Amino acid sequence: MTEQRQIDIMITGEPPTCPRCGEEGLLLVDVPYGWTNAGGTAADGRNGVVLCAGCDARVPHAAPLITWFHVHGVADDGDDEFVRLLVAWAQHVHGSALDMDALDAEAELWRHGLL
Ligand SMILES: [Zn+2]
Structure with a gap:
């Protein structure tokens, strides 16, 4: 079993509201967190995270x-670049060290792709 996590993109008809500033967010992502927390309890749940431009x-x-959103406008999970950026961001959001090697590889990829 790998540590690859499924990241589900929830795209609603209306833009999500950023819980931090109350402005319109760009994207709401539903990220499962399935690992054991400090107390030894398996944390099996999901966490909705809003991407906010501000x-x-x-x-x-x-x-x-x-x-990417400035260029393309709306989420497109069929776009390889978008998925790559999304995964890198979602993993960072969780402050998780689950798969840092993969994250470094992803970062390397987008640097080559965008610059
Ligand atoms: Zn915000």
Whole structure:
């Protein structure tokens, strides 16, 4: 069993509201967190995370994703670049060290792809 996590993109008819600033967010992502917490209890749940152009502008992995939205407008999970950026951001959001090697590889990929 690998540590590959499924990240579900929830796209609603209306833009999500950012819980931090109350402005319109770009994207709501539903991310499962299935690992054992500090208390030894398996944390099996899901966490809705809003990508906000304002609040997340300085978050390292959010910036390229926000830029992607500026270019493409709406989420497209059939777009390889979008999925790559989304995965990198979602993993960063959780502050998780689950798969840092893969994350580094992803970061390397988008640097080559975008610059
Ligand atoms: Zn915000």
